Amino acid sequence: MARQVALHGPRAVPGGAPAPWVGAVRFLRRNPLALMGTLIFSAWVFIALFADILAPYDPLAQDIVNRLQPPSRAHWFGTDQLGRDLFARVLYGGRLSLPAGILVILAAGLLGTGVGALAGFVGGWFDEVLMRLTEVFLAFPTIILAMAVAAALGPSLVNAVVAMVVVWWPNYARVVRSLVLGVKSQEYVEAARALGVPESRILLRTVLPNCLAPAVVLATIDLGNAILVFAGLSFLGLGPEPSTPEWGRMVADGIEYFDQWWMAAFPGLAIFTVVMAFNFIGDGIRDALDPRLRGNV
Amino acid sequence: MPIYRYILRRVLLTIPLLFGVTLIAFVISHAVPADPVTANLGQKAMSDPEIVAAFRAEWGLDRPVHEQYLIYLGNLLQGDLGRSIKSRRPVLEDLRAFLPATIELATASVFLGMVMGVAFGLVSALRRNTWLDHGVRVLSLLGVSVPVFWLALLALFVFYARLGWTAGPGRIDVGLTPPPRVTGLLTVDAVLAGDGAVLRNVLAHLLLPALVLASYTTGLIARITRSAMLEVLGQDYIRTARAKGLSPTTVALRHALRNALLPVITVIGFSYGNLLAGTVLTESIFAWPGIGQYAYRASTSLDFPAIMGVSMLIALIFILTNLVVDVLYFILDPRLRAG
Numbered sequence: 110m111a112r113q114v115a116l117h118g119p120r121a122v123p124g125g126a127p128a129p130w131v132g133a134v135r136f137l138r139r140n141p142l143a144l145m146g147t148l149i150f151s152a153w154v155f156i157a158l159f160a161d162i163l164a165p166y167d168p169l170a171q172d173i174v175n176r177l178q179p180p181s182r183a184h185w186f187g188t189d190q191l192g193r194d195l196f197a198r199v200l201y202g203g204r205l206s207l208p209a210g211i212l213v214i215l216a217a218g219l220l221g222t223g224v225g226a227l228a229g230f231v232g233g234w235f236d237e238v239l240m241r242l243t244e245v246f247l248a249f250p251t252i253i254l255a256m257a258v259a260a261a262l263g264p265s266l267v268n269a270v271v272a273m274v275v276v277w278w279p280n281y282a283r284v285v286r287s288l289v290l291g292v293k294s295q296e297y298v299e300a301a302r303a304l305g306v307p308e309s310r311i312l313l314r315t316v317l318p319n320c321l322a323p324a325v326v327l328a329t330i331d332l333g334n335a336i337l338v339f340a341g342l343s344f345l346g347l348g349p350e351p352s353t354p355e356w357g358r359m360v361a362d363g364i365e366y367f368d369q370w371w372m373a374a375f376p377g378l379a380i381f382t383v384v385m386a387f388n389f390i391g392d393g394i395r396d397a398l399d400p401r402l403r404g405n406v
Numbered sequence: 407m408p409i410y411r412y413i414l415r416r417v418l419l420t421i422p423l424l425f426g427v428t429l430i431a432f433v434i435s436h437a438v439p440a441d442p443v444t445a446n447l448g449q450k451a452m453s454d455p456e457i458v459a460a461f462r463a464e465w466g467l468d469r470p471v472h473e474q475y476l477i478y479l480g481n482l483l484q485g486d487l488g489r490s491i492k493s494r495r496p497v498l499e500d501l502r503a504f505l506p507a508t509i510e511l512a513t514a515s516v517f518l519g520m521v522m523g524v525a526f527g528l529v530s531a532l533r534r535n536t537w538l539d540h541g542v543r544v545l546s547l548l549g550v551s552v553p554v555f556w557l558a559l560l561a562l563f564v565f566y567a568r569l570g571w572t573a574g575p576g577r578i579d580v581g582l583t584p585p586p587r588v589t590g591l592l593t594v595d596a597v598l599a600g601d602g603a604v605l606r607n608v609l610a611h612l613l614l615p616a617l618v619l620a621s622y623t624t625g626l627i628a629r630i631t632r633s634a635m636l637e638v639l640g641q642d643y644i645r646t647a648r649a650k651g652l653s654p655t656t657v658a659l660r661h662a663l664r665n666a667l668l669p670v671i672t673v674i675g676f677s678y679g680n681l682l683a684g685t686v687l688t689e690s691i692f693a694w695p696g697i698g699q700y701a702y703r704a705s706t707s708l709d710f711p712a713i714m715g716v717s718m719l720i721a722l723i724f725i726l727t728n729l730v731v732d733v734l735y736f737i738l739d740p741r742l743r744a745g
Contacts, residue, residue: 142544245426249721250683253701254430257717260705261434337553341687344555346706360556364691370563377556385551392547 143393221281229289333387506590508696519623527631549625675731
């Protein structure tokens with residue numbers, strides 16, 4: 110579960126804050142793992158953007174004569190049961206998994222932030238009901254609830270994303286709520302209220318902006334998990350349709366062709382590297398933000 | 407607060423949660439697909455108006471929604487989770503048949519994850535900033551990043567098919583007769599039957615899937631143990647213990663680890679529930695006849711009642727594990743009792 114991270118006060122650093130990239134560069138120089146994660150992630154973004162240029166073949170083109178070929182010079186990652194080039198399919202897979210993961214986190218983050226902020230800010234029975242609701246959602250292990258929802262909606266790419274958002278938002282609701290609770294008792298919030306600023310404006314302009322930084326950090330750390338669960342749903346047959354070049358789906362195809370190890374090995378490696386990249390970055394961020402571990406690592 | 411009062415309070419708090427779980431299950435199974443009849447009955451059954459009518463009556467589908475929920479709850483309480491479209495048997499019966507294999511796998515896996523995770527985390531914290539520490543940290547990050555269904559496939563390919571080091575898929579060699587069923591856990595049943603050969607075979611089959619599933623848990627527990635140990639090692643009482651001239655081993659194990667283990671216990675409990683859920687992605691690869699494989703088959707064939715049954719069962723176990731962890735925590739941490 111996400112650890113709550115330090116709050117930033119409303120005031121800017123005296124003498125003006127340095128440009129954001131200065132902090133980022135310093136952060137990456139101190140965290141070789143985070144640097145590596147950033148590089149791997151950037152590489153995947155590049156691959157996803159330019160898959161049509163980089164891929165040597167059409168990811169959907171079948172070539173039955175050359176089916177189940179092991180990796181070779183012509184087909185770097187080999188071919189699958191329909192003779193499709195696995196290298197091309199793995200490259201194109203980035204176009205699904207990365208946006209799907211980002212979309213899930215964005216949507217769940219927005220929904221959770223909305224619910225959590227309202228619950229924390231309004232308080233009372235409203236807060237009570239919403240928080241009990243999140244508890245119930247969190248009582249299910251993620252992949253199980255996502256599986257049930259995706260199955261109920263029917264297997265498709267969009268439904269897998271929807272199912273994950275349904276499962277994911279409570280995490281953000283809880284974190285943002287606790288952040289809002291911390292911020293709303295601050296003096297500058299009271300000051301705003303004393304000045305007669307309307308409540309909705311206080312929430313949107315004063316409280317929320319001060320909660321966003323930690324929520325964004327949590328979202329970054331979470332992206333790897335989202336991609337992992339998305340691949341899992343897809344592996345279960347609850348993601349995009351079978352012919353789609355999706356990594357989880359491709360690993361599932363590889364089960365039937367056990368001796369053709371390349372069929373599962375390369376798509377799985379793609380999932381692994383992407384998730385690893387996010388975990389490396391997340392680990393660096395956690396270290397940078399957790400004062401107890403600072404200097405220890 | 408006395409222990410029994412604390413336990414009572416926690417149990418009482420669990421009840422609304424259980425109701426919540428059934429409510430979510432009800433909403434998913436009744437509101438989301440347009441028609442629960444289509445979702446629950448196979449195509450053949452759908453063409454038979456008598457079966458459709460019987461199903462509607464059983465689940466009260468012509469009544470108002472709140473009544474439907476009560477009927478749903480009533481059926482649940484009687485163990486009626488509906489009938490699997492695929493196996494044509496009541497879901498509860500299916501779950502009863504498949505659950506022990508999963509419990510055995512998840513337990514073995516959480517045990518391995520705990521032992522390896524605590525050991526790695528401990529070494530990492532004690533050798534802070536050495537290559538060993540960095541190695542363990544990277545390994546544990548890899549452990550939480552690897553897609554477990556992929557690792558399962560690769561492990562089976564390398565260690566079974568190519569190297570022949572481990573036993574193959576399944577819980578027991580095809581030629582061997584399983585021990586008489588008492589608990590359904592083959593290891594326990596083999597011990598009860600006093601059959602050493604079967605026990606060895608069963609353990610050999612258990613090892614690889616348990617290790618694969620433990621990858622995530624090991625990584626997680628190693629990370630938590632490391633950070634908890636680092637925090638404890640900075641405390642005054644550790645300095646005192648060292649100043650008293652106690653050996654480094656005594657300080658590390660008796661003074662530091664004992665206190666560092668508290669957060670670890672929470673993670674272990676949490677992991678157990680996650681492992682049960684995680685088997686959904688691995689059992690099909692190891693031909694492990696547990697609820698994971700049942701759920702995999704159910705989800706690929708959209709066997710909706712079976713999916714709901716598995717989800718509720720795992721949520722239930724998840725909630726109960728959390729309850730046990732909280733109670734354990736309370737027993738182990740004297741500060742909580744005092745408060």
